[in-house]
Amino acid sequence: MKLLQNLFDGMKPNFEKGGKWEKFHTLYEGHRTIAFAPDLVTKSKGAQIKDATDLKRVMITVVIAMIPALLFGILNIGHQHFIATGAEGTFLDKAIFGALSVLPILIVSYAVGLLTEFTFCVIRNHPISEGYLVTGMLIALVMPPFIPLWQVALATIFAVVIGKEVFGGTGMNILNVAMTARAFLYFAYPAQISGDLVWTYLGDKPAVDGFSGATALAVAYNSSVDGTPVVEALSTHNAALGADYSFMSMFMGWIPGSIGETSTLMALIGAVILVATGVASWKIIVGGFGGAYAMGLVMNALQVNEFMAMPAHYHLVMGGLAFGVVFMATDPVSAAQTELGKWIYGILIGVLTVIIRVTNPAYPEGIMLAVLFMNVVAPLIDHYVVKANKTRRLQRATV
Amino acid sequence: MSKIVKLKKGFDLNLVGKAPLEFIQVAAATTFAIKPTDFPGIQRPKVLVNEGDTVKAGTPILLDKAMDQVIYASPVSGEVVEIKRGDKRKLLEIKILADATVSHEKSGALDLNQDRAALADKLAASGVWPNLIQRPFGIVANPADTPKAIFVSGFDTHPLAPEVPFLLQGEERYFQAGIDALAKLTSGKVHLNVDGSKAVPAIYSGVKNAQVNQFSGPHPAGNVGTQIHHLDPINKGDIAWTIAPYGVVQIGKFVLEGIYDASKVIALTGSEMSQRGYVKTFTGANVSTFVGGKAQADSLRIIAGNVLTGEKVDAQGYLGFYHNQVTVIPEGKYEEFLGWLKPSSSKLSFHKAIGMFSFLNRGEFKVDTNTHGEERPFVVSGVFEKVMPMDILPTYLFKAIVTEDFDEMEELGLYEVIEEDVALCEFVDPSKNELQELVRHGIELLMYN
Numbered sequence: 001m002k003l004l005q006n007l008f009d010g011m012k013p014n015f016e017k018g019g020k021w022e023k024f025h026t027l028y029e030g031h032r033t034i035a036f037a038p039d040l041v042t043k044s045k046g047a048q049i050k051d052a053t054d055l056k057r058v059m060i061t062v063v064i065a066m067i068p069a070l071l072f073g074i075l076n077i078g079h080q081h082f083i084a085t086g087a088e089g090t091f092l093d094k095a096i097f098g099a100l101s102v103l104p105i106l107i108v109s110y111a112v113g114l115l116t117e118f119t120f121c122v123i124r125n126h127p128i129s130e131g132y133l134v135t136g137m138l139i140a141l142v143m144p145p146f147i148p149l150w151q152v153a154l155a156t157i158f159a160v161v162i163g164k165e166v167f168g169g170t171g172m173n174i175l176n177v178a179m180t181a182r183a184f185l186y187f188a189y190p191a192q193i194s195g196d197l198v199w200t201y202l203g204d205k206p207a208v209d210g211f212s213g214a215t216a217l218a219v220a221y222n223s224s225v226d227g228t229p230v231v232e233a234l235s236t237h238n239a240a241l242g243a244d245y246s247f248m249s250m251f252m253g254w255i256p257g258s259i260g261e262t263s264t265l266m267a268l269i270g271a272v273i274l275v276a277t278g279v280a281s282w283k284i285i286v287g288g289f290g291g292a293y294a295m296g297l298v299m300n301a302l303q304v305n306e307f308m309a310m311p312a313h314y315h316l317v318m319g320g321l322a323f324g325v326v327f328m329a330t331d332p333v334s335a336a337q338t339e340l341g342k343w344i345y346g347i348l349i350g351v352l353t354v355i356i357r358v359t360n361p362a363y364p365e366g367i368m369l370a371v372l373f374m375n376v377v378a379p380l381i382d383h384y385v386v387k388a389n390k391t392r393r394l395q396r397a398t399v
Numbered sequence: 400m401s402k403i404v405k406l407k408k409g410f411d412l413n414l415v416g417k418a419p420l421e422f423i424q425v426a427a428a429t430t431f432a433i434k435p436t437d438f439p440g441i442q443r444p445k446v447l448v449n450e451g452d453t454v455k456a457g458t459p460i461l462l463d464k465a466m467d468q469v470i471y472a473s474p475v476s477g478e479v480v481e482i483k484r485g486d487k488r489k490l491l492e493i494k495i496l497a498d499a500t501v502s503h504e505k506s507g508a509l510d511l512n513q514d515r516a517a518l519a520d521k522l523a524a525s526g527v528w529p530n531l532i533q534r535p536f537g538i539v540a541n542p543a544d545t546p547k548a549i550f551v552s553g554f555d556t557h558p559l560a561p562e563v564p565f566l567l568q569g570e571e572r573y574f575q576a577g578i579d580a581l582a583k584l585t586s587g588k589v590h591l592n593v594d595g596s597k598a599v600p601a602i603y604s605g606v607k608n609a610q611v612n613q614f615s616g617p618h619p620a621g622n623v624g625t626q627i628h629h630l631d632p633i634n635k636g637d638i639a640w641t642i643a644p645y646g647v648v649q650i651g652k653f654v655l656e657g658i659y660d661a662s663k664v665i666a667l668t669g670s671e672m673s674q675r676g677y678v679k680t681f682t683g684a685n686v687s688t689f690v691g692g693k694a695q696a697d698s699l700r701i702i703a704g705n706v707l708t709g710e711k712v713d714a715q716g717y718l719g720f721y722h723n724q725v726t727v728i729p730e731g732k733y734e735e736f737l738g739w740l741k742p743s744s745s746k747l748s749f750h751k752a753i754g755m756f757s758f759l760n761r762g763e764f765k766v767d768t769n770t771h772g773e774e775r776p777f778v779v780s781g782v783f784e785k786v787m788p789m790d791i792l793p794t795y796l797f798k799a800i801v802t803e804d805f806d807e808m809e810e811l812g813l814y815e816v817i818e819e820d821v822a823l824c825e826f827v828d829p830s831k832n833e834l835q836e837l838v839r840h841g842i843e844l845l846m847y848n
Binding site for chain 1 (some may be wrong): 632636730733734736737738749772776777778796811832
């Protein structure tokens with residue numbers, strides 16, 4: 001390690017004041033502190049010791065929590081491909097196929113995002129923050145598997161610049177950065193991010209007879225339009241190919257969808273990691289699932305269309321709800337920050353997701369809009385929770 | 400009506416280097432200092448002595464021209480050897496070389512059956528007064544005010560803190576006299592708050608003229624700010640006073656014997672302290688003899704006070720007026736390869752993020768002064784709330800100070816906290832912000848605007 005330290009030390013004069021790359025000082029520090037936790041000591045007044053946990057460790061915890069979803073996503077993309085083309089594929093074939101389509105997206109997301117971030121850090125002379133470690137992974141996981149890479153790059157730049165940097169960088173953003181990327185694509189290139197054809201890669205082979213690449217939410221929506229029971233439509237979808245959308249296969253995640261969102265199980269594994277490590281708020285996660293389930297029950301009672309009649313627990317495993325609630329809603333910067341606020345915020349995300357799903361004719365996936373909408377509302381929720389605290393203090397004074 | 404309060408929020412830092420409950424033999428300190436910087440409220444300090452003057456214990460050394468009835472007195476008798484000034488002639492230390500035996504300025508026993516104002520004036524002129532601290536703001540109390548209550552925390556939950564009842568052994572008579580004097584100064588009650596997790600020590604259980612309340616739970620249960628919040632919180636316009644138990648003893652000695660006796664027992668603690676235990680000395684003692692031969696090493700940090708709220712001093716530095724502890728720990732000036740990622744169960748952390756297994760480790764932790772990361776904007780939410788056992792929203796309060804929003808600062812409870820109340824927040828913050836400094840900045844904004 002001495003070698004690496006010497007290497008950094010050798011470069012250091014160039015980045016110091018008066019050095020030829022003085023402007024890029026923040027990049028030097030950023031990389032050095034990744035290799036080595038810095039040799040900073042506490043000031044002479046105030047706390048003389050500090051907790052051993054820093055933001056880097058918090059962020060890497062979130063990245064690790066997403067790895068099950070990433071690995072499953074890779075495998076599932078291969079799996080969907082072999083179902084669609086009717087070919088036989090081993091576990092390894094599927095994994096390699098999936099990796100070849102996912103890794104470029106991941107690389108583009110990180111490379112473009114970090115480059116944008118670095119540019120801003122140099123211009124503003126900010127230290128490089130760890131936020132993008134998580135955002136880069138999230139952006140990749142919410143992309144459809146066969147999205148053109150230039151769209152990934154464009155969405156990433158848009159999200160980092162408009163979603164985050166214009167507000168002042170990490171910790172200052174109002175909207176969840178990864179959801180901003182996804183929303184950008186949805187509104188800018190709707191054809192490439194919805195419909196039946198974007199989720200599965202066929203290559204030059206024709207689809208096997210009877211195959212439909214529609215997502216579970218699209219199937220549910222269509223059956224609702226046709227007036228057939230949703231559960232039946234889901235369980236018979238692609239059933240001849242052994243790839244139905246039963247509750248269990250949706251829970252496991254063997255369905256088409258964005259890279260990381262299909263498996264509820266993997267999202268729950270991530271949730272366990274995040275809650276056990278104390279990094280994410282369990283209140284938001286429980287609130288999100290609870291709100292969606294409760295709203296599902298309300299919809300069951302109304303039963304205006306077949307989608308509303310779908311059993312409430314189906315909502316929890318369809319689409320990106322689980323992924324969104326676990327990884328997106330819990331982003332501490334854009335979520336509500338008071339403890340009571342977190343309950344309200346989480347529950348409303350679940351509720352809104354289901355409302356958007358069953359009532360919006362254009363786009364059956366609700367979690368994206370629900371999270372973004374609640375990001376905007378979160379400060380308002382907090383405002384009232386904080387106001388209650390102030391009022392308690394004021395009443396105490398006048399009693 | 401004594402109160403029993405059980406607190407859940409907070410965090411006990413279990414560190415290596417506790418002082419065993421015994422007196423140890425170390426060479427006595429010979430020089431002592433008054434440091435105006437110990438008293439954040441002092442605006443215009445004025446030195447009343449010159450270098451070379453001889454003084455007795457209790458001789459006025461310093462006063463604040465903004466509140467000149469309060470004097471800051473010499474803790475020992477001897478010779479003023481140096482008046483140390485810093486940049487822009489800022490007054491830093493007034494050093495006194497002590498005589499072998501201390502002689503006192505004497506004024507005769509104090510009759511408590513007199514007018515409140517007269518009593519306050521006599522105490523203010525005696526040297527014991529700066530022990531009384533005003534809330535809000537954490538500054539030296541103004542004798543002209545009548546506080547709504549006076550709070551004494553009878554125990555200390557800071558890391559490696561001394562056992563307070565041990566410091567007070569043999570001082571029972573003076574402690575009671577001090578409490579009696581305090582009871583005259585307030586229009587309300589004197590609250591004596593004791594550790595509810597242990598049997599109440601005799602010195603507290605027999606106390607008259609005070610309401611004895613029990614607090615239990617992790618640190619900061621022993622912080623007087625926490626206790627005030629649960630007993631009789633401070634609102635805008637309120638004034639309460641706080642005082643540490645040995646301050647009560649000093650007042651008691653002045654009441655009964657008419658002298659300013661600045662002697663006190665301090666604890667020598669910390670993993671690198673050469674000899675741990677308790678020693679008798681005086682307020683403002685030079686630390687060099689306590690830390691022994693290790694004092695010279697650059698690789699050590701000598702802290703006047705405890706590791707959360709203390710102050711770095713050099714090997715020839717002095718304890719502050721309010722300190723009753725010296726802590727020595729290693730400096731942390733080293734780089735650690737992938738230190739942010741490496742799993743560890745031996746690094747002290749409040750968090751359980753990936754690789755931090757310290758929550759499984761029930762033993763004592765050895766700590767150093769490394770910050771374990773760089774300063775960042777606030778990102779993680781809900782952490783400060785877990786170590787703040789008050790109905791206060793720390794993140795919002797800090798942001799109000801950062802943005803210098805006066806109304807918000809007031810409404811969110813800045814009147815209820817001083818540095819020590821947010822020290823744990825500063826420790827656990829993964830974004831490594833200097834929150835104690837921030838809170839003092841906010842207090843100064845409120846005080847002087």
